[in-house]
Amino acid sequence: MKTFIEGSRAVADAVTVCRPKVISAYPITPQTHIVEELAKIVANGKVKAEFVNVESEFSAASVVLGSCATGARSYTATTAQGLFLMAEVLFNISGMRLPIVMTCANRAVSAPINIWNDQQDSLSMRDSGWIQLYAEDNQEALDMHLQAYKIGENKGVLLPVMVCMDGFILTHSYEPVELISQEDADRFLPSYQPEDYLNPDNPVTMGAMVGPEAYMETRYLMQEAMENSVKVIEDVANEFNNQFGRYYGGLIDTYKLEDAETVIVSLGSVLGTVKDAVDSLREKGEKVGVLKVRSFRPFPKDAICEALKGAKKVHVLEKAVSIGMGGIVSSEIKAAFCGKTGVPEIVGSIIGLGGRDITVETIIGILNGSGDSSYDQFIDIKKELVEDPEPSDEAVAANA
């Protein structure tokens, strides 16, 4: 039976049935509804967990580091500024191989301050050693949390997992979803049984001082764990499908891709709009298709190259920019193709930053190559705001 529920509350419900022992988070828009709901669930005794109200994201990440290191399944959530304030701890968590799960309610980063959606926050944390999964809709987002614990806690992986869901677009939208019962969740997700944790009966030292003689090996092992997770992510998606009958792809997913000459690649909620655009072009007989990147870390190099090898042109829609380089995802796809033959033309399109609307028309324009290409890779730039060094108050107001 489906429940009509806000994305954040659906996620809180999914987190609850994962039976976390410690939850710690700090409020920041648009993540707030997730943790407020969890606070309520804990206050009403529906889950036996410690809810730690901290004074900053730095402490939220540190609390879950401490709790997970002590052997308790742990959860946190944040976005944008909060994610950046956590940065130091994020690397510490992955370095200690603690399989924490975090929701990142994707949002633009300051300055200027902007609370609306893009994916600059999580994509900027790509080197932090966290697995990053991107959800397309609310059902996938809630299901992904169960998968995330199972992936991260796999003995061959032991890495933290960031579930990325577009802020507002998913967190604040109401959709009918299948919630997961406690019984079903318990069947899918066994309890957390770490081998090493802070325990007087079997003392371990975590976060030791490691010099040049062995530091590199810690990184090698993390890279290896990421490589291991490639198969685990696929396996867990299949197991989930077997039990619940829902599948969103493992590392990637495809839509009308088989004979496609032009392909759009993207991550997250924009894929819904992209599919609409592709449907309407398909009706006109155009050979267009979609590739969804579900896992950004590990980056599915092989799966992407395999899926795109028949395409002539690939447009990557990116809600983030590596300033000084350009699109992040398109750069990685180009790198994945390096040294291969039959490489399609790959173009990055930076779009929807700071919550700017992405319409079907814009996407069709990109696919048709009819978009304005005078702003490098940036789509839908407002000329009057960038070309006139001192735009009049009227021009500014008209665009606000």
Place this chain on the structure above:
Amino acid sequence: MIKDNLFDCGHTACLGCGEALAAKRVLQVAGKDVITTDATGCLEVFTTRYPETSWGVPFIHSLFENSAAVASGIEAALKALGKADEVKVLAQGGDGGTADIGLQALSGMFERGHDVLYVCYDNEAYMNTGVQRSGLTPFDTATATSPAGKYSWGNEHRKKDIPAIAAAHGIPYVATSSVAFPRDIENKVKKALSITGPKYIQIHVPCPLGWRSKPENTIKIAMLAVKTGLFPIYEIENGDLTGVRKVSEPVPVEEYLKLQGRFAHLFKKDGGKDEIKKIQELADRNIKKFRLN
């Protein structure tokens, strides 16, 4: 955008916003030769929505946690540029930006002795993100992250004593004030700005949205916070308590609590009377400690 008024009325705060009223007072007294910082929070959001700004003085929105550190840098630059005598620095933040996430930066600013006045607008929760508890949320307040429920009376912790922490740094001037007493705000800001070194003023500012109170009751509620003893008004100069606003006949805390939805559960749930008694004890302790009556 250049503004003539120091703090324009054209902002987007809610009706009856105590923070907006207090900030206007502070800016009026600070005058035009001041550089202001502000942490992320309601004040920054309701005064700077592009393409408008309410600020007629130079204003920089830092981040949430570093208003005091950015202000430290501004003060250092003014010194380096030989302008420290002409221009004052006013750092601002909400209770969350001051007492929680920004406490480290605030402490550093105090310790280093920067010539900055830091004003904390204390509306006792994170209002900008939808009313979650902060370290300055009072005991037993229901907020979004400290909800009242079957196993909860709301916020389980007492309000953190930031003025005492500020004073413990040995800074020359620490004061509390309330939007109910605009003259008190004026006098204290004026006095603080006449003193060299770090200064701290915490102003109690009701928030109708977060306190679930009537906008027209903002001043009344702020007044009652003082008259019950729950928010004592005082000054600490160089570590010594030098002034308190007397409360000749303290009002029972119920009078204050009952006007606000954030305390409504205390009047509905069994056992609420005992909780209110605990809050009365907190008020009584203040009355005794600061010799308010």
